[in-house]
Amino acid sequence: VSFVCSLVEYWAYALGWLMALSSILLVPGWALGKLFAGKGSLKQVRRTPCSSLTFDKMNQDKAKINANLHN
Numbered sequence: 001v002s003f004v005c006s007l008v009e010y011w012a013y014a015l016g017w018l019m020a021l022s023s024i025l026l027v028p029g030w031a032l033g034k035l036f037a038g039k040g041s042l043k044q045v046r047r048t049p050c051s052s053l054t055f056d057k058m059n060q061d062k063a064k065i066n067a068n069l070h071n
Contacts, residue, residue, distance in 0.1 A: 035042065 038044075
């Protein structure tokens, strides 16, 4: 009986760590992806506030939608 329990413990620990790390590593991975996808040097990307990028993109999307609706 202890043999079966020890096997279950190892795969359960491995599965638990895999599930935990998948969500923990997602955030730094996303941030690094955004840094590498940004235009300019690392200093320039760091100085650009995220909110301005979001609002600029939203305004561009709104302008495209409005232009398509009026044509």
